[in-house]
Amino acid sequence: MITPLQQKRPSIKQKRQNTWQDEMRDAVSSPEELWSILNLPPDKLVAAQNACKLFPLKIPRDFISRMQIGDINDPLLRQVLPIEAEHISDPNFSLDPVGDLDNNPVSGIVHKYHGRALLIATGACGVHCRYCFRRHFPYSEQTASKKEWQAALDYLSKNTSIHEVILSGGDPLTLSDSKLSQLFLALEDISHIKTIRIHTRQIVVLPSRVSADFLKILKQSSKNIVFVMHVNHANEINDSVADAMLNLSELNVHLLNQAVLLKGVNDSPDVLVDLSHALFAVKVLPYYINVLDRVSGATHFALPLDTCKYLHTAIKARLPGYLVPKLVQDLAKKDSKTWLL
Ligand code: SF4
Secondary structure (H helix, E strand, O other), rough: OHHHHHHHOOOOOHOOOOOHHHHHHHOOOHHHHHHHHOOOOOHHHHHHHHHOOOOOOEEEEHOOOOOOOOOOHHHHHHOOOOHHHHHHHOOOOOOOOOOOOEEEEEEOEEEEOOOOEEEEEEOOOOOOOOOOOOOOOOOOHHOOOOHHHHHHHHHHHHOOOOOOOEOOOOOOHHHOOHHHHHHHHHHHHOOOOOOOHHHHHHHHHHHHHHOHHHHHHHHHOOOOOEEEEEOOOOHHHOOHHHHHHHHHOOOOEEEEEEEEEEOOOOHHHHHHHHHHHHHHHOOOEEEEEOOOEEEEOOOOOOOOOHHHHHHHHHHHOOOOOHHHHEEEOOOOOOOOOOOOE
16 A cells, blocks of 8 residues: 555655765855854854864755754754864763774774674765764774775675674765675675674765665665664654655665764653654664763763663653663673663
């Protein structure tokens, strides 16, 4: 049966291909332009310019179009807004809070957990989230760029205990379809890898990324395909994001979401309940809700652990079990994520 939402959806074939790459190039990268588009308070501009020296600004215009003009507290804006608090130095916040650099046996591979390994396919992202735990990651040294993929692929081939490869970054969906296709083909040849998991925020901030060629790559793979999206607030899911998710859901793939608990963004039961419902409406299941990784420059997003547990308990009381994400924390030197609730 065709639902009204499906009837409205434009066919992927009708869209011009690769517009997502134009959109990515056209992302807003200057605080002055952001201030002008959203009519933000002029007295906060200098602080933003200074914070951009720590981590550059990058926001696709499509994502900006989902924000409220004039509202500096908009929950989408807050995630990408450079502010003075990024200069706060706190000994509990570090450059590598989850210990990635202690677990990279070859360039481009992070192998922390049994049975799965992470391939840092690119250092690029379609958006720069100010709370990102990899905001200080030395991508230029650690990315398995296309010419270096071989070392990473050799590592995956030799380690028969690895059944799942997690394409991460940066955001793996900033790679072109032709590069992704080559990567998928190389992984296809490694028989002990059964699952390719894609960690991405690109589809949420640039839904045009779900191109016809990308869908074809997914269709041709014999592996299990799992997407772990990164949506923190229901307002991020506009009609284009819904179309993209629904197009993916028609393939034999699994769509999951991980969110991060962020002060001023989603630290209320109502917001989190709305998020779970909004995800389910586009065929995505809530998987994890992460306690913030304590990365330098992101102190202003941190919530006390007790508040995180309170929020989780509150949403559990209001949602069916399948819409309640696990509350987790990524701690260095652990053999898995730590499940808190
Ligand atoms: S998209 Fe992901 S990896 Fe990129 S800045 Fe945001 S949180 Fe970090």
